[in-house]
Amino acid sequence: MGKIRVIIAGPRGRMGSEAVRMVEETPSFELAAVLDRKNNGRKLSEIGHFFQGEVPVFSDIEDCLQSVKADVLIDLTVPEAGMHHARTALAYNVRPVVGTTGFSSEELQELQGLVREKGIGCIIAPNFAIGAVLMMKFAKMAAKYFEDVEIIEMHHDRKLDAPSGTAVKTAQLISEERKKKSQGHPEEKETMEGARGADYEGMRIHSVRLPGLIAHQEVLFGSEGQTLKIRHDSYTRASFMTGVRTAVETVMKIDSFVYGLENIME
Incomplete structure (x- = not known):
């Protein structure tokens, strides 16, 4: 098998x-092109001093896919662009690996249907950090034994969606083990709206946005006389690249839709 063109x-x-x-440093990968909304027709080395090579830049994904042979599209943009890119990639038989969060359940169902039609792989991952995926898995395990839980997610102040996709995914996994339950005093009242955070089947999700943060999450369980805290911290964005590399390698081997990196980790 030749190099995976990305x-x-x-x-x-x-x-x-x-x-x-990451792609440039992975011997089995080859960077075929990039999509950038501003620099159509230029070369990658011309749009940033840290880029190397004569990789073409496109602003329109259809132009790109008609001009360049590729195996995988990595999208790490925003939900609107990510959805359009994933749809179009599948139409051209290119396998999407999407790290954008904020997709609706209807959009995920649409992508799942397109994947079934095409019979090629597609991976959507709220978080590509291996440690974050393990945090979610451990939280699901703990939920069998602790029914009271709150999630605190902390991100940089440029993040657009709240709560984070990782927090939502964590809550979904916990809910597979935990019966829906309202937490706190049955007559509690918020004296300031939103003080208790978002409500997902009775568990609370709190979002913090501050400069200096990257991506951090704490899952806090409580029961009589004890608490259990499961926490993950990403200090640099390089922490996500092992997961992105794994997703690219895996998406070439599957013909199904996968939501969440935990589903491809044994």
Whole structure:
């Protein structure tokens, strides 16, 4: 098998630039092109001093897919662009690996249907950090024994969605083991709206946004006389690249829709 040819959407973004480096440093990958909304027709080396090579830049995904042969599209942009890119990639038989959060359940169902039609792989992952995926798995395990839980997620102040996709995914996994339950005093009242956070089947999710943070999450369980805290911290965006690399390698071997990196980790 030859090298896996990859297109990256959003190469100038914080995550996208790390993905470019990861692809360039992985011997079995080849960077075929990038999608950037501003620099159509230029070369990658012309749009950032840290980029190398003469990789073409496209602003329109259809132009890109008609001009360049590729196996996988990595999208690390925003939900609206990510959905459009994933749809179009599947139409051209290119396998999407999408790290954008904020997709609705209807959009995920649409992608699942397109994947069934095409018979090729697609991976959507709220979080590509291996440690974050393990945190979610451990939280699901703990939920069998602790029914009271709150999630505190902390991200940089440029993040657009709240709560984070990782927090929502964590709550969904916990709910598979935990019966729906309202927590706290049955007559509690918020004297300031939102003080108790978002409500997901009775468990609370709190979102913190501050400069200096990258991506952090704490899952706090409580029962009589004890608490259990499961926490993950990403200090640099390089922490996500092992998961992105794993997803690219895996998506080439599957013909199904996968939501969540935990589903491809044994």
